[in-house]
Amino acid sequence: MSCKSLRIIQLSVALVLMMAAQAAFAHQIKAAITTVLFNPHTQNIEVMHRFNLHDAEHAxxxxxxxxxxxxxxxxTQKAFADYxxxxxxxxxxDAESLALKTVGYEVEGKFFWVYQETAEPPKLEGLTIRHDAxxxxxxxxxxxxxxxxxxxxKTLTFRDNVELLSVEFKHHH
Structure with a gap:
């Protein structure tokens, strides 16, 4: 076997090991996705939280x-939704909390969803959001x-010591 062939095999093995390590690490990342949707049909702000079911089970x-x-x-599902x-x-x-109500929650495939909503205030120039779940x-x-x-x-990322993040809306009709 030539030195070049051996080097290619070594690089291939190293690449496979790195990919396996990344796959193992990716499963350990704790992450959730939330959508805050301004629904023009209902005039509501709809909030959809999606958690990995595996994380919710441990939580x-x-x-x-x-x-x-x-x-x-x-x-337990209701208790987690309340949490x-x-x-x-x-x-x-004005730093006043919008009155969100929980409208549902469900297990769907590999995810646990929590749904909230509130009426959209008439004049809303932006939001400050806290997401500590x-x-x-x-x-x-x-x-x-x-x-x-x-x-x-607009995408916001809550990580490390970030407690509040804000978005501003241009006058949008």
Whole structure:
């Protein structure tokens, strides 16, 4: 076997090992995605939180009790939805909290969803948002939030010590 062939094999093995390590690491990343949608048909602000079911399963055992079952127990599902709601807030320009109500939650495939909504205030020039769900359990938790329906999609990322993030809306009709 030539030195060149051996080098190619070594590089191939190194690449496969790196990809395997990345795959293992990717599963350990704690992350959630939230969409804040301004729905022109209902005049509501609709909030959809999507958590990895695997993370939600671990979270309820740490938050509530070691036998908590988010898959099959409606009480645990409601408790987790309430936990999420208590750690999420939309604030207007005067730092007043918009009254979000939880309208549902469900297990769908590999995800646990929590749904909230509120009426869109008549004059809303922007939002300040708090999204602390799971960040009290796992400091490495990353909550990504997309604001849709007010011009271009705006993406906010809650990580590390970030507690509040804001978006501004240009006068959009």
């Amino acid at each position: 309820v055992k740490a938050l509530f009790d070691k036998h908590a079952d988010i898959l099959d127990d409606k009480t 999420v709601a208590a750690r999420f807030a939309l604030l207007n320009a 799971l960040r009290d359990l796992w400091p490495a938790q990353i909550n990504t939030l997309n604001v849709e329906g007010k011009g271009d999609i």
